[in-house]
Amino acid sequence: MGKEHIKNKKIKDVLEFDEKTNLLEQRAYKYRLQNREEPNLYRHLYSYDTIPKVSFNHRFVPQNMPEEIWITDTTFRDGQQSTSPFSVNQIVDLYKLLSRLGGPKGIIRQSEFFVYTKKDKEALQACLDLGYDFPKVTTWIRAVEKDFELIKQIGIEETGILVSCSDYHIYNKLGLDRAQAMDKYLGVVKSALSYGIVPRCHFEDITRADFYGFVVPFARELMKLGIEADVPIKIRACDTMGYGVSYPGAATPRSVPGIIYGLQHFADVPSEQLEWHGHNDFYKVVSNSSTAWLYGCAAVNCSLLGIGERTGNCPVEAMAIEYASLCGTNDGMDLSAITEIGQYFEKEIGYDIPPRTPFLGRSFNATRAGIHADGMLKDPEIYSIFDTEKLLNVRPNVLIGPHSGAAGIAHWIKDYFNVKSGVDISKNSEVVLGVKALVDDEYAHGRTTLLGDTELEDMVLIVDPDFYDNLVHNPRKKVDRSLD
DSSP, rough: GGGGGGOHHHHHHHHHEEEETTTEGGEEEEEEEOOOOOOOTTTTTTOSSOOOOOOOOOOOOOOOOOSSOOEOOOTTGGGGGSSSOOOHHHHHHHHHHHHHHTTTTSSEEEEOOOOHHHHHHHHHHHHHHHOSSSSSEEEEOOOSHHHHHHHHHHHHOOOEEEEOHHHHHTTSSSSOOHHHHHHHHHHHHHHHHHHTTTEEETTTTGGOOIIIIIHHHHHHHHHHHHHHHOOOOEEEEEEEESOOBBOTTTTHHHHHHHHHHHHHHHHOOOOOOOEEEEEEETOOHHHHHHHHHHTTOEEEEEEEEGOSSOOOOOHHHHHHHHHHHSSOOOOTTOOOHHHHHHHHHIIIOOOOOTTEEETTTTTTTTEEOHHHHHHHHOOGGGGSSSSSHHHSOOOEEEEETTHHHHHHHHHHHHHHOOOOSSSSSOOTTTHHHHHHHHHHHHTTTTTSSSSSSSHHHHHHHHHHHHHHHHHTTTTOOOOOOOOO
């Protein structure tokens, strides 16, 4: 309809009909590469000797949530660069847990592997041999001929390729200008296509890049190549330094909505070929990933527990919960796998999870305050984020310290001994008050740490042996999640 309304050639040179928005739009917004002799380092934002600044231009872009969204994983690539290397068995075990968490619909769609060491290749092959539909195994390689040959021999269909896009990298690291960098990158992508491999182009440092002078023109050329080769070339927008912000009206290069909208609207990148990869340097990694989804990016790239360079990547488990929040369904995800992933990292890998880490830390659904415990005795929903026992297989619990009070001790006894209804375990019951007196005495004599489950169990036995005998046949005997 719209196309028929453009009869005048002069108007056609300025306007065109966009079939995605069903609107007439200005052709002037087809951005061309802006080469320059000196790099644009955005010193008005990134002066280096001050905290990076956020600027606003008050341009608002529409939310455009894709029909389908998903998670991709980089635990065994970016994540593994920041920890002690995983063994082959550990990689296989974690890959199995990723598959279980993502469920049969593949909410965790892909997992990314290195291919350089003997161990890398063994782990990758072992995961391929499992024959899982999801997550699909992908790789990250250097832009050299022998690497393409290697992954082609393995049978990998898609690989990540580094195409750094800020002038910090192009001029100061690679020693190129923008035209030379684009020419080099396009040559690498053409080589991947010649091997029948789907390129996933990692736009490194996109939040310090000249968005309209390099990012959009380069992305447009990639989309043209993809159309010519009939291959869905993917773009991973990498917020390498965590500079991205989700604030409405913020200006590029830091605006996550602006980046996602711009890649779709000005470079014609389809949602399903667009992926966000964030880092947590400024505590924004989860909100930025969710924002990328909301504004049209189908995939967000994450790692288990958020492990990764410096402050880490976006946690897989966080985005699994975000998915359920935004979509209103688990879509087949087994969220209890989150708990097992955390236990595996601590027990098998020796990774220390901070106790207050959401969904995983041993204190994430625990309270120490007596007033909170009193509320939980009356109704768990008052101080519990959701039914963590049903969804994560972790019951809300109370950590006993100097401020837990009688209500906290009563809640601990009911939970630890799995007390059935009809047994008096109120905050005023004799056994609770007796245990509270022993707890108070501990702290009166200088104790500073929390009490463990075994210590508290012994106190119940001391206060009322008969009461203890009636309960001890059915203790919950949980793993001691206290901090001492």
